[in-house]
Amino acid sequence: MPCRYSGRVALTVFVPPRETDARVLSIPRRAARRASEGGPCAARSREMSMRYMILVKSTPAFEAESGTDFQPDPAVFAEMTAYHEELARAGVLLDANGLKPSRSGWRVRYAGVRRTVIDGPFTETKELIAGYTLIQVASRAExxxxxxxxxxxxxxxxxxxxxxRELFELDDFAPSAELERFRALDSAK
Known part of the structure; x- marks a missing residue:
């Protein structure tokens, strides 16, 4: 029986409605359930111990976008939907979401014990993330x-x-009381 998904996730889709414009669309749909939660995917979970995050880089046009009322490019939308459905059917999709432009966010800068909040937008678009897809697989090659x-x-x-980027797993860290507290948080999910 193939691993199935349940829950909630959103697709990350950049949508260029005009040639000079690009936007991100986050579309809720059924999400991948961690195979480690039991059910028919539990055995596959033991085989898949590596999690990777696919980060979608933002673009200047997306960051400059002022409105949120737009329709996705049908071709991009169809291709992105099919890809994420394939991830889910394979049992590797954990989550996927789009992020709003940086103008709706902020940064916290640390300088010693002082913390400074800096409101967006941020101009360094090459450093900004517009969305992500989180997968769990058996190897770097996969x-x-x-x-x-x-x-x-x-x-x-x-x-x-x-x-x-590969995510750290709790097993990557040396044993400690803090690690056990994180394990307790993870098992409480």
């Missing part, structure tokens, strides 16, 4: 293969970039 298949988030032929 994560790389899924990342190679990730649809262009701004549309075919348009310049775009994604970045893939």
């Amino acid at each position: 994560a790389l293969e899924w990342a190679r298949r990730f649809p262009n988030p701004v549309g075919a032929g348009q310049p775009a970039e994604i970045e893939v």
Whole structure:
């Protein structure tokens, strides 16, 4: 029986409604359940111990966007939906979401014990993230293969970039009381 997904997730889709514009769309849908929660996917979970985050980089056009009322490019939307459905059918999708432009966020800068809140927008778009997809796979090679298949988030032929990073697992850290407190938080989910 193939691993199925349940819960809630959102697709990350950059949508260029006009040639000079790009936007992100977050579309809720059924989400991947962690296979470790039991059910038919529990055995596959033991095989899949590595989590990777596919980070969708923001674009200047998206960051400059002032409104949220837009429709996705049907081709981009269809391709992104199909990709995430395939991840879910394979039992590797944990989560996926789009982020609003940086103007709706803030940063906290630390200087010694002092903390300063800096409101967006932020101009360094090459450092900004517009969305992510979180997967759990058996190896780096499997994560790389899924990342190679990730649809262009701004549309075919348009310049775009994604970045893939492995997440730390609790087993990566030396035993400590703090680690056990994190394990307790994780098991309480």
